[in-house]
Amino acid sequence: GEDVEQSLFLSVREGDSSVINCTYTDSSSTYLYWYKQEPGAGLQLLTYIFSNMDMKQDQRLTVLLNKKDKHLSLRIADTQTGDSAIYFCAESVNYGQNFVFGPGTRLSVLP
């Protein structure tokens, strides 16, 4: 079946860039997402990328997609303490439907 993998932990210093990586197995994935989960809060959609794109930038966030290698990354520039959270990678064939989530990467931002 489909599978989405992420490393579980990442620590960076405040002001540095963070890069969170994700790999997936479903070649029919059309949409790839990054969600942020803060303690006590629901998952918040940060951004998504359509599979015919290889990059999407939104302010401090840059998403890179290597469709050949089925590799997705999220780069957060100038990481702040408020960026500390769990980041989930997810994929689906149709937008907003039948998500397959990764296990989440816990980002810790050190002062």
Next chain:
Amino acid sequence: GAVVSQHPSRVICKSGTSVKIECRSLDFQATTMFWYRQFPKQSLMLMATSNEGSKATYEQGVEKDKFLINHASLTLSTLTVTSAHPEDSSFYICSARGRDNEQFFGPGTRLTVL
């Protein structure tokens, strides 16, 4: 963005009791809501899809008699864990589908069964 709430946020219960978790879309109507289960260090696993006014669709391996879902209105879906056991302890997250098919997630409910 749209807001989805869950109640309670945490619940501790004795083995054999039933627990009801509510999921509400606060500022939009959701004909479809989803229930997920999240184990520590693992991804969210879809348990069931709840459609207003009809029976829920359960994913393979999820016991429908164990996890009762009721989607009585366009803003409320409930998940009842019946005769809970320690292995049911988990983090349960709901989401509601708004316009444009985007899913908005609730904050989750942590269930601990003693």
